[in-house]
Amino acid sequence: MKNTLKSISCWILALTGTVVMAQESSTSAAALGRITVTAYIPPQTEALPSGAENMLTNKLNQLLTANGISGSGVNSRFIIAPSIVVTSKDITSTAPAMTAISLDVNLYVGDGFDGKRYASKTVSVKGVGTNETRAYLDAIKNIKPNDPAMQSFLSGAKSKIIDYYNARCTQIINEANALANSQMKFEEAMYKLTSIPEECTECYTKAMAAAGPMFRKKIERDCKVKMVEANNLWNANQDWDTANTVGQLLSSIDPEASCYKDAKALSDKIGKRVLEIDKREWNYKMEIDVNLKRDAIKAIRDIGVAYGNGQPSTVVYRSIW
Numbered sequence: 001m002k003n004t005l006k007s008i009s010c011w012i013l014a015l016t017g018t019v020v021m022a023q024e025s026s027t028s029a030a031a032l033g034r035i036t037v038t039a040y041i042p043p044q045t046e047a048l049p050s051g052a053e054n055m056l057t058n059k060l061n062q063l064l065t066a067n068g069i070s071g072s073g074v075n076s077r078f079i080i081a082p083s084i085v086v087t088s089k090d091i092t093s094t095a096p097a098m099t100a101i102s103l104d105v106n107l108y109v110g111d112g113f114d115g116k117r118y119a120s121k122t123v124s125v126k127g128v129g130t131n132e133t134r135a136y137l138d139a140i141k142n143i144k145p146n147d148p149a150m151q152s153f154l155s156g157a158k159s160k161i162i163d164y165y166n167a168r169c170t171q172i173i174n175e176a177n178a179l180a181n182s183q184m185k186f187e188e189a190m191y192k193l194t195s196i197p198e199e200c201t202e203c204y205t206k207a208m209a210a211a212g213p214m215f216r217k218k219i220e221r222d223c224k225v226k227m228v229e230a231n232n233l234w235n236a237n238q239d240w241d242t243a244n245t246v247g248q249l250l251s252s253i254d255p256e257a258s259c260y261k262d263a264k265a266l267s268d269k270i271g272k273r274v275l276e277i278d279k280r281e282w283n284y285k286m287e288i289d290v291n292l293k294r295d296a297i298k299a300i301r302d303i304g305v306a307y308g309n310g311q312p313s314t315v316v317y318r319s320i321w
Contacts, residue, residue: 034069034197035069035078035162035197036076036078036197037064037069037079037080037157038076038080038112039057039060039080040081041053041057041081042083042317045083045085046084046086048084049132049133049136050133052136052137052140055137056082059140059141059145060082060107063080063143063145063150064080064154065145066145066146067150067154069154077112077113078111078112078161079109079110079111079317080108080109080157081107081108081317082105082106082107083106084103085103085104085106086101086102087103087104088101089102089135092128096130099128099129099132100128100135101126101127101128101135102125103124103125103127103136103139104122105123105124106120106121107120107123108120109154109157110157113317119154120153125140126139127140127141158199161197162197162199162200165196166202169202169203172192172196172203172207173193176189176190176207176210176211177210180213180217184221186214186215186217186218186221186303187218187304187306187307188307189211189214190218190300190304191303191304191308193207193208193211193214193304194207194211194300194304195304208297211300215296215303216256218303219256219257220258220259222253222254222257223253223257224259226249226252226253226263227253230246230249230266231266233246238273239278240280243270243273246266246270247267247270250267270282
């Protein structure tokens, strides 16, 4: 029996309605500094069969990756979302009977926070299976990530995302500076700055310049906090186990922090005391090259990654059909 369904209305991103979406994957160092778009499956006019939603999410991530966009990210404001319209659904007269389905997959890329749609594309696919679920899966498999039309669709979306960052560059940097200077939220500030895509060349350069002083302030703060904790632990109980606990703290202090010399002095002091009371060598490994050469951008980005991965695993996107 043939069943043709028409879409009541296609959906656009807007500040109406609320949907909570679980993140598919965490942020990575490779993702920061790139245009990041999250694959998001909103409720459909006709509910997707079990398994079809995961396959569709994977297909969208393949599409993003194939076209030079990171298909992951924590709380990414930019999303790619489908609205699927079933244009036909038939039960074949073959033996055994098969389900044949035709879908219009309407793809949208836009800002899931403020509701702006940047680009849209409709892909028509067909699938056949021994049941409806298998027919859906077969149809979704026919979405081609490397299709030139898909490349053009996402290229337009990328340009709009770059325009977003370029237009708001000063605002983003000011927000990050406020987080760092007024609230001492260095990790969040650096995450905000390192999330600016490298394609936004001028803005990215300004953001990295602003992130440098934040990095310095963070390692200075961390060093002081860890030194207080290390001294309190050691003064309270001077034994082998405490020495190891303190050693872990000291070894996590950045060699470029101004109080690093105090950390090294405490480490030497602990080593001598442990030898006196425990009659064995204690030499917890610490980085001794204060002028350690490093990739400064990578160090800042690693902090952003750690902050991003520590955020809640859900984010609210707003949309209407």
